Amino acid sequence: MTEQLVDSTRATALRGTRVMIVEDDVLLLMDLEAILREAGAEIAGGCRNVAEALVAARDCDIAVAILDVRVGRETTAPVARQLASRGTPFIFYTGQVENDPQLAEWAGYTILSKPARASAIVDALAGVLHRN
Amino acid sequence: MLVPDRQSDDATVRRLTQELDLMQLRLRTVREESESANEELRAANEELQSINEEYRSTSEELETSKEELQSINEELQTVNSELKLKLEAVSRAHSDLQNLMAATDIGTLFLDSDLRIKRYTDRITDSFSITLNDEGRPITDFAHQLEYEDLVKDAQIVLADLTPIQREVRSRGGRWYDVRIRPYRTVENKIDGVVLTIIDVTDWHQVNLTLQASEQLLQQKQHLVDLSRDPIFVWDFDGGLVEWNRGSEELYGFTRDEALGKRKEDLLHPTVPGSSFAQLKAKLLQDGSWAGEVWQKAKDGRDVIVETRLHLENFNNRRLVLESTHDVTASRAIERRLRLLLSELTHRVRNTLAVIQAIARHTLRNSQSKEDFVARFEGRLAALASAHTLLVGSDWKGADLAELARQQLAPYITDNPDRLRLQGEPILLPADLATPFGLILHELATNAAKYGSLSVLSGTVSVSWTTSRRNNERLFKLVWMEGGGPRPSKSKADGFGNTLINSVITGAHVEREFRPAGFVCTLEIALPEVADDGAVGGLH
Numbered sequence: 001m002t003e004q005l006v007d008s009t010r011a012t013a014l015r016g017t018r019v020m021i022v023e024d025d026v027l028l029l030m031d032l033e034a035i036l037r038e039a040g041a042e043i044a045g046g047c048r049n050v051a052e053a054l055v056a057a058r059d060c061d062i063a064v065a066i067l068d069v070r071v072g073r074e075t076t077a078p079v080a081r082q083l084a085s086r087g088t089p090f091i092f093y094t095g096q097v098e099n100d101p102q103l104a105e106w107a108g109y110t111i112l113s114k115p116a117r118a119s120a121i122v123d124a125l126a127g128v129l130h131r132n
Numbered sequence: 133m134l135v136p137d138r139q140s141d142d143a144t145v146r147r148l149t150q151e152l153d154l155m156q157l158r159l160r161t162v163r164e165e166s167e168s169a170n171e172e173l174r175a176a177n178e179e180l181q182s183i184n185e186e187y188r189s190t191s192e193e194l195e196t197s198k199e200e201l202q203s204i205n206e207e208l209q210t211v212n213s214e215l216k217l218k219l220e221a222v223s224r225a226h227s228d229l230q231n232l233m234a235a236t237d238i239g240t241l242f243l244d245s246d247l248r249i250k251r252y253t254d255r256i257t258d259s260f261s262i263t264l265n266d267e268g269r270p271i272t273d274f275a276h277q278l279e280y281e282d283l284v285k286d287a288q289i290v291l292a293d294l295t296p297i298q299r300e301v302r303s304r305g306g307r308w309y310d311v312r313i314r315p316y317r318t319v320e321n322k323i324d325g326v327v328l329t330i331i332d333v334t335d336w337h338q339v340n341l342t343l344q345a346s347e348q349l350l351q352q353k354q355h356l357v358d359l360s361r362d363p364i365f366v367w368d369f370d371g372g373l374v375e376w377n378r379g380s381e382e383l384y385g386f387t388r389d390e391a392l393g394k395r396k397e398d399l400l401h402p403t404v405p406g407s408s409f410a411q412l413k414a415k416l417l418q419d420g421s422w423a424g425e426v427w428q429k430a431k432d433g434r435d436v437i438v439e440t441r442l443h444l445e446n447f448n449n450r451r452l453v454l455e456s457t458h459d460v461t462a463s464r465a466i467e468r469r470l471r472l473l474l475s476e477l478t479h480r481v482r483n484t485l486a487v488i489q490a491i492a493r494h495t496l497r498n499s500q501s502k503e504d505f506v507a508r509f510e511g512r513l514a515a516l517a518s519a520h521t522l523l524v525g526s527d528w529k530g531a532d533l534a535e536l537a538r539q540q541l542a543p544y545i546t547d548n549p550d551r552l553r554l555q556g557e558p559i560l561l562p563a564d565l566a567t568p569f570g571l572i573l574h575e576l577a578t579n580a581a582k583y584g585s586l587s588v589l590s591g592t593v594s595v596s597w598t599t600s601r602r603n604n605e606r607l608f609k610l611v612w613m614e615g616g617g618p619r620p621s622k623s624k625a626d627g628f629g630n631t632l633i634n635s636v637i638t639g640a641h642v643e644r645e646f647r648p649a650g651f652v653c654t655l656e657i658a659l660p661e662v663a664d665d666g667a668v669g670g671l672h
Contacts (some may be wrong), residue, residue, distance in 0.1 A: 025483060026568045030631055031490030034497070039579065066291065072564075095482030097475050114486040 006038035006118050020062045022053040022079060023093070024071040028114075031065065032093075032121070039122045047122045048072075053079040057088070064129045065090035066121070075102050080109075089128035093121065100132035190331050239330035242316060247287055250325060257328055259303065266475050279301045280311060287326050296324065301331065308337040367396045368450035369413070369444065383459055383592075385431030400428040412442075416453065420444050426457070484520070487567070488513065511578060512571060515540055519570030523563050530560035531570070533610075535597045540573035544581045547589065553669050556597035559608070562659070572632050576612050576653060585617030585650050592616050599659070606659040614650030622646060629668045 019041045023029045029046050036043060044063075045056035049071055056062070057079055065083055067076045069092055083090050091110040096103060103111060130132050230253075233240060239255030248270050249262060255263070259277045266274070272284055289429075290297055296314040298424045303309060310333045316325040357364050357377045362383065363572040366375035372377035376391040386399060396402070402409050404426055414424045422442045430436050438457035445452050485542030499505035518539045534554045547549045562570055577586065577593070597610040614620070633642050633655060641656035 024564060025487065026632065027487045027490045027571070028483070031493055034494065085259040093330070095479040095486065097478045100475060114482040116486075 006035060006122055007080060010039050010122045010126075011127045012040045013122050014064075014129075017041045017063045017125075017129065018044040018061055019125065020045045020046045020047065020053070020056055020060065020065040021046050022050075022065065022071060023068045024078050025068075028068075035118045035121055036125075038118070041125075050074045050076060050079060054082060057082045057086070062088055064088065064125050066125060067091070069094040069096050069100070069102055077102065077105065080106065091124045091128055107124065143229055168346040211411070220377065237332065239328075241328040241330075242325060243271055243287065244316075244325040245291065245323070247284065247291075253304035256330065258332075259309070271577070278309060278311065279304065283311070290315055290326050291323070295372070300337070306512065307332060307334040309333060362456060363438075364456045365391075366456075367453050367455065369417075369453050371395070373399070383430065383435075383436065383457075384428070386388060390431075400430075402428045402627070413633055416442055416444050425460070428457075431445075435461070437464045487516065491516065491571075512574060514543075515571050515574030516567065519567050522570075523566055526560070528563050530562050533559045533561055533597065534572050536561065536566065536639070537573055540570055541577045541586075541593065544577055544586045550584070551592045553592065553594040554596070555594070556610075559597065559599065565657075565659070568632055572655075575632065580617070580651070583618075584620055587615035588617050590616045591650075607656060609654065609656045610657045612651075612655075614652070617650055620646045620651040 014036060017040070019036050020038070021029060021032050021043065023032060023046070026048075029048065033043050033046055038116035044060045045052075047056055050081070053071075053076065054069075062083075065079075065088060067090055069079060071119055080090060083089075091112055092106065093112045093114060093116065094102070094103075095114040098111075098113070110128055112120060112124050116124075135481065233253045234253070237255055239253055239257075239259060241252045241256045242250040245249050249267050251267065252260075252262065260271075260274050262274055271287070276283065278301050280299065286297045286299075290313045294315045298310065298312045300308060300310055310329075310331045312329045314327050314329075315323050315564060316327050318324050346475050358379075360377060360379045361382065363380035363382075364375075364377045365373060365380045367373045372393045372395050376386070376388045381387055384400060391399060399408060402412075404424070409426075409575055412424075412426075414423055421444065422440075424440065426438055426440050426459065428436045428438060437460050439460050440455060440457040443454045443535050447452060492509060495509045495512060499508060502610055519531060519536060522539065523529075526532075533556070537554055538549075538552065541552045542549075573595075580586040580591070580593060586595060592613065592615050594613045595610065596613075597608065600607045600609070630644075633653075641654070643652075643654040645652040645654075
């Protein structure tokens with residue numbers, strides 16, 4: 001048997017949506033890609049460092065993004081700023097503590113803590129997508 | 133003329149001649165007498181005249197004397213008035229003196245050159261039991277209340293040497309007296325005895341003792357302040373530093389001489405996090421005290437973080453600030469590091485949980501049954517755990533590849549560890565590669581155990597690797613070669629390992645060969661440059 005971790009109600013929540021993932025841990029990257037595909041999304045890019053992510057944010061047609069806050073030794077803040085300036089919605093998915101100073105800049109944005117349920121991830125992305 | 137009868141006339145003539153003779157005799161006598169009387173008168177007259185002269189001169193002298201006497205009288209009267217005035221003055225002086233003595237409470241004893249009592253003031257009776265009747269008696273007759281055995285001897289010395297002696301002595305009653313013995317000089321500078329003055333200085337003595345005690349206490353406190361390793365200093369609110377202890381010298385590097393007189397702001401450049409030094413001063417003025425964290429600079433430019441307490445005091449028309457600081461630079465640094473570590477820990481834990489979650493989700497998706505899930509999941513979790521153990525053992529610097537390979541294959545080659553052959557120079561995989569690599573090796577090993585060489589006792593696995601440089605990149609090539617097992621076929625196993633390999637090795641080479649001798653997998657990836665402290669990516 002194969003199990004879907006994204007339930008049927010969410011199976012089309014992100015249908016046709018081009019999603020960019022910024023995450024340096026391969027396993028988590030794989031995991032997110034699998035979940036998003038199950039929700040009908042298209043993976044526009046899975047970036048493991050800030051340089052890649054900036055390129056993808058600029059060049060790829062992205063509808064929504066999910067960003068880890070810390071990739072390698074860098075912070076994804078530049079990527080977030082880039083996306084914000086283009087009006088592209090995004091959420092943060094992070095292992096940082098809630099009151100991390102790096103997140104202070106992003107009060108009011110959706111910040112999801114690791115580990116999160118598949119449904120929570122999909123809901124969060126759908127949420128910011130439809131807010132716009 | 134009558135002619136007298138001759139007889140009668142003769143008788144009368146005879147009688148008359150006799151009378152005449154007599155008369156003539158008498159006359160002669162008288163004449164002689166008269167002459168002598170005359171002479172006498174003359175003499176007397178002369179005497180009288182001379183007496184008269186004398187009287188006259190005497191009278192003149194008397195006159196002169198009288199004038200002299202008059203003038204003397206006048207003088208005497210003047211002198212008398214003067215004397216009266218002097219007497220009044222002396223009397224007043226005497227009253228003043230008595231009042232003075234009474235007011236100053238000084239016991240005074242006047243002794244003559246034989247040390248007999250001449251006079252004394254009342255106060256003396258506190259120390260000597262003498263009464264007015266005793267004037268004239270030698271002082272040695274009397275006992276005194278003072279613990280001063282040599283009193284009489286000293287008096288004698290003063291009388292002899294004419295130099296004053298002063299001593300502070302106790303009385304039997306426990307009071308303290310300042311005793312001074314001086315020679316008694318008359319106005320003609322003649323020595324006429326000695327004067328003893330006794331002043332009760334008990335209070336002064338007490339004050340002195342208290343003062344000495346205070347001074348000792350002050351010294352003690354001063355030593356304490358100097359012993360303190362913490363800076364304790366005092367500055368004038370409107371000026372420079374007035375006190376600077378050894379602790380200050382040690383922490384800030386400025387010696388006492390360098391610090392005193394300078395303004396604290398100029399020396400230490402204090403800043404208050406979230407505020408300013410000016411605001412600190414304002415608050416200090418308002419509240420009289422201030423406590424908190426201040427950042428300062430030492431003489432050598434070093435940043436110093438201190439916890440400080442300030443206290444404003446008015447002293448002699450100056451506003452002085454007493455300040456004591458405590459160096460917390462090190463502990464703040466430690467706190468900062470701790471916070472960072474905690475944050476780091478949280479991050480790692482959450483990430484690890486997310487990884488486990490990812491593995492669980494993937495395994496769940498691709499399991500054929502509950503038992504299948506459990507077996508796979510437990511296997512992967514164990515692989516993850518042992519990879520982590522290696523990382524922890526190296527303080528997250530990385531995992532030794534050879535050790536990782538041994539670990540991941542261990543469950544499958546317990547009977548004969550030599551079934552695994554490793555070849556390659558020691559290489560430390562960075563932490564973010566170690567975990568996926570561990571899982572990859574686990575997958576390769578699991579597959580080999582299920583379908584490949586490790587499924588038979590004679591089967592072997594050889595893992596070899598090399599590193600090289602190309603275009604400023606460190607390239608890593610690993611070859612997994614199975615042998616001595618059944619002929620391989622494309623496995624039906626889930627693509628976890630494959631997916632993982634593909635994800636890990638972005639922009640590099642993966643080859644899977646199903647050779648007759650055994651499955652061969654070749655990975656070629658670019659390794660990130662390792663940082664100086666051995667840590668890579670996400671570990672700060």
